[in-house]
Amino acid sequence: MNLKKTLAAVLAILVYGQIAMADDIRLAVTTSFHNSGLSDVLLPEIKADLDLEVKLLVVGTGQALRLGKAGDVDAILVHSRKAELAFLEGGFGTHRREIMFNDFVLIGPSADPAGIAGVKTAVEALQKIAGAKASFVSRGDDSGTHKKEAMLWQGVKGVGDVPTQGWYRAVGAGMGASLNTASGMNAYIMADRASWLKFGNKGDLTLLFSGDPVLFNQYAYLPVNPELHPHVKKELAVKLENWLAGPKAEKLISDYKIGGELLFTFNAK
Amino acid sequence: MLQSETAQKTVHNTILPLTLTGAIAKIRGKTIVGPINLTIGPQGFTIVMGPNGSGKTTLLRLMHGLQRISGGTVTCGLPDAQARVRQSYVFQTPIMMRRIVVDSIAYPLRLRGVDKKTARTKATDWAERVGLGHALDRPAPVLSGGEKQKLSLARALISGPDILFLDEPCANLDGRATREIETILRQAQAEGTRLVMATHDMGQARRLASDVVFMYGGCVHETGPATAFFSGPTTPQAAAFISGDIVE
Amino acid sequence: MNEITQGLAEAGRLIFSLDPDLLEIVALSLRVTLSAVVIASAIGLPLGAWLVVNRFRFRRHTIAVLNALMGLPPVVVGLVVYMLLSRAGPFGVLDLLFTPTAMIIAQVIIITPLIASISHQTIRDLWAEYHDLLISLSATRRQRIAALLWDGRRALLTAMLAGFGRGIGEVGAIMIVGGNIDHSTRVLTTAISLETGKGNFAFAMGLGFVLIALAVLVNLTIHSLSRTERASVW
Ligand SMILES: Nc1ncnc2c1ncn2[C@@H]1O[C@H](COP(=O)(O)OP(=O)(O)OP(=O)(O)O)[C@@H](O)[C@H]1O
Ligand SMILES: [Mg+2]
Numbered sequence: 234m235n236l237k238k239t240l241a242a243v244l245a246i247l248v249y250g251q252i253a254m255a256d257d258i259r260l261a262v263t264t265s266f267h268n269s270g271l272s273d274v275l276l277p278e279i280k281a282d283l284d285l286e287v288k289l290l291v292v293g294t295g296q297a298l299r300l301g302k303a304g305d306v307d308a309i310l311v312h313s314r315k316a317e318l319a320f321l322e323g324g325f326g327t328h329r330r331e332i333m334f335n336d337f338v339l340i341g342p343s344a345d346p347a348g349i350a351g352v353k354t355a356v357e358a359l360q361k362i363a364g365a366k367a368s369f370v371s372r373g374d375d376s377g378t379h380k381k382e383a384m385l386w387q388g389v390k391g392v393g394d395v396p397t398q399g400w401y402r403a404v405g406a407g408m409g410a411s412l413n414t415a416s417g418m419n420a421y422i423m424a425d426r427a428s429w430l431k432f433g434n435k436g437d438l439t440l441l442f443s444g445d446p447v448l449f450n451q452y453a454y455l456p457v458n459p460e461l462h463p464h465v466k467k468e469l470a471v472k473l474e475n476w477l478a479g480p481k482a483e484k485l486i487s488d489y490k491i492g493g494e495l496l497f498t499f500n501a502k
Numbered sequence: 503m504l505q506s507e508t509a510q511k512t513v514h515n516t517i518l519p520l521t522l523t524g525a526i527a528k529i530r531g532k533t534i535v536g537p538i539n540l541t542i543g544p545q546g547f548t549i550v551m552g553p554n555g556s557g558k559t560t561l562l563r564l565m566h567g568l569q570r571i572s573g574g575t576v577t578c579g580l581p582d583a584q585a586r587v588r589q590s591y592v593f594q595t596p597i598m599m600r601r602i603v604v605d606s607i608a609y610p611l612r613l614r615g616v617d618k619k620t621a622r623t624k625a626t627d628w629a630e631r632v633g634l635g636h637a638l639d640r641p642a643p644v645l646s647g648g649e650k651q652k653l654s655l656a657r658a659l660i661s662g663p664d665i666l667f668l669d670e671p672c673a674n675l676d677g678r679a680t681r682e683i684e685t686i687l688r689q690a691q692a693e694g695t696r697l698v699m700a701t702h703d704m705g706q707a708r709r710l711a712s713d714v715v716f717m718y719g720g721c722v723h724e725t726g727p728a729t730a731f732f733s734g735p736t737t738p739q740a741a742a743f744i745s746g747d748i749v750e
Numbered sequence: 751m752n753e754i755t756q757g758l759a760e761a762g763r764l765i766f767s768l769d770p771d772l773l774e775i776v777a778l779s780l781r782v783t784l785s786a787v788v789i790a791s792a793i794g795l796p797l798g799a800w801l802v803v804n805r806f807r808f809r810r811h812t813i814a815v816l817n818a819l820m821g822l823p824p825v826v827v828g829l830v831v832y833m834l835l836s837r838a839g840p841f842g843v844l845d846l847l848f849t850p851t852a853m854i855i856a857q858v859i860i861i862t863p864l865i866a867s868i869s870h871q872t873i874r875d876l877w878a879e880y881h882d883l884l885i886s887l888s889a890t891r892r893q894r895i896a897a898l899l900w901d902g903r904r905a906l907l908t909a910m911l912a913g914f915g916r917g918i919g920e921v922g923a924i925m926i927v928g929g930n931i932d933h934s935t936r937v938l939t940t941a942i943s944l945e946t947g948k949g950n951f952a953f954a955m956g957l958g959f960v961l962i963a964l965a966v967l968v969n970l971t972i973h974s975l976s977r978t979e980r981a982s983v984w
Contacts, residue, residue, distance in 0.1 A: 292929075305837050431948065568886060613888070
């Protein structure tokens with residue numbers, strides 16, 4: 234009898250707990266976007282302005298694209314141009330709207346054994362790391378950051394398409410977890426600036442190289458194709474897009490700073 | 503209630519006689535008991551006697567269908583499964599469920615679909631009859647050895663069985679409790695229950711038996727009416743057993 | 751060392767300030783895992799008992815498989831449940847992905863073999879004791895299972911608590927099928943994983959201590975409840 238009561242109570246919680254309050258939309262975003270802390274600023278404003286609950290799925294770019302393809306989210310916000318275009322070509326999204334960009338930076342031990350601090354280009358920096366066989370941690374998770382990094386390695390001589398040597402550690406994890414690994418190993422790593430600034434476990438690591446235009450990192454918003462997935466919330470996705478590309482978002486993004494540094498540059502048109 | 507229902511059984515006792523024909527019990531290829539030819543007639547109080555390890559328990563379990571039969575047959579008026587519903591069994595080592603006394607005694611009725619309240623009322627009745635009225639709410643596993651045997655008896659009788667098998671039900675009881683139990687057994691017999699009981703207590707056997715089965719070395723060594731058995735056993739082993747000598 | 755003490759302090763702060771976000775996360779953790787335990791028990795306990803009282807051809811194999819499933823990697827379970835519940839999957843129309851219900855489903859799959867296996871072992875001993883009596887009383891299969899489950903309930907509680915332990919500390923599966931959405935599907939373990947990813951070790955540790963405290967609390971509560979239910983222990 235006691236068991237029956239418990240069961241009934243649990244079922245009640247299950248059923249009633251399910252009822253949603255306001256409109257909601259599922260948005261798959263990259264870890265780097267979420268780790269920057271910008272979402273904590275934007276989401277409450279969206280809720281206030283649009284009465285729209287944005288449910289963030291914080292995943293790697295690869296998984297975000299998969300979720301979009303399967304129709305498990307209503308829109309995605311990612312930063313990997315090539316993959317995004319392929320996504321559109323496959324008919325999985327309606328269009329691509331650029332919202333803002335940030336940049337990638339190279340992080341490494343403060344002693345900088347590979348001596349990348351003064352070089353001119355990102356590829357040159359990686360070349361030095363390869364030459365010194367200094368430990369390098371890669372996301373290795375098919376994320377936007379990882380894709381950008383892999384692209385840069387292609388310009389580096391003597392390592393093939395992507396390094397396979399022992400000093401190159403593909404950890405297959407998110408930005409934070411990878412930074413933790415790099416911090417533990419005192420290794421070089423490529424990270425987005427926002428994640429790096431927000432990261433709380435820096436240890437001996439420090440920012441060694443940044444500023445090469447090739448390191449700019451464009452974020453784009455892609456609504457999932459409602460023709461493929463009739464259940465997606467088309468109108469809400471458009472509503473959210475217009476807000477993200479609008480003046481309120483511009484001001485919030487342009488004002489968002491950590492340690493006095495600007496993290497994102499708004500460039501929506 | 504129960505008494506009147508059971509009283510009629512004398513007339514329509516379809517399940518008896520119970521007949522064993524060349525019945526054998528083997529355990530891991532080794533014959534423990536048998537072959538046994540024996541008939542439990544429609545009425546009476548059969549006492550099974552014999553030295554330790556002679557096969558009394560195994561014989562009772564064979565008749566009740568608890569021991570798998572390896573050869574021969576055990577037959578009665580009904581198919582095996584149906585027959586067992588109308589039989590009860592009091593085990594040599596009492597099996598106590600993790601329940602309080604009254605619920606333990608009521609359990610066979612609950613299995614038969616009797617509602618909780620009625621079952622408990624009857625169980626309380628039976629608990630009082632066997633002398634457990636003071637311990638209704640006690641967990642069965644904490645009872646004393648003798649109390650456990652009383653509980654087993656009440657649990658066996660509450661369903662008003664046609665046949666009741668008892669495997670040394672008084673082994674742990676004091677003299678007074680033994681007499682009380684014997685009264686209850688006689689009463690059950692009068693109400694139409696057929697009793698088959700294994701015992702080592704010669705006095706008890708003489709007091710209760712209408713006929714005797716003497717087991718020896720896994721076989722029925724001698725069988726017959728009680729008076730004849732006790733006054734003039736035909737085999738030297740039975741004679742020695744009755745006089746209290748060691749049977750080799 | 752320093753980070754652990756910071757974690758403890760953080761845990762204390764979180765608990766004593768009754769942080770509303772924390773309460774929400776804790777409530778969801780409990781809701782998901784307790785529901786999963788109840789459902790898994792409703793399946794696993796009778797299954798364990800059924801395997802004891804039934805002799806059938808592949809019984810041993812079934813038990814071996816069940817024991818092996820106890821070690822099922824949660825991530826794999828999560829992935830399979832994700833693919834089933836995904837819009838592209840067979841049950842996509844139910845729209846259960848990234849909801850607490852999906853998390854409960856995943857945990858039920860993870861916990862059920864554990865509860866079934868432990869209860870099977872417990873009930874096997876009780877069955878050895880009850881066997882002759884229940885056969886003698888002509889109890890039906892269902893009645894045998896009921897008697898074994900009811901009389902073994904104290905020991906079976908341990909099986910359920912083991913299931914709770916595995917569920918409350920599980921992260922791999924619920925991360926995938928729940929999505930760790932703030933205010934929606936974020937539970938203690940996924941929050942810990944998130945904070946660790948951000949390098950906020952002290953906060954993550956704090957949540958970890960809250961998790962441990964919660965597990966201890968639930969165990970204590972269940973034990974004290976089950977003991978007061980009957981005055982004497984047997
Ligand atoms: N499961 C078993 N495995 C092996 N031998 C067994 C088993 N059960 C019974 N036996 C043997 O069968 C014989 C008969 O046993 P049974 O229990 O029927 O004797 P009993 O006449 O009831 O003895 P007691 O007076 O001691 O109760 C004994 O020698 C016993 O050891
Ligand atoms: Mg015996």
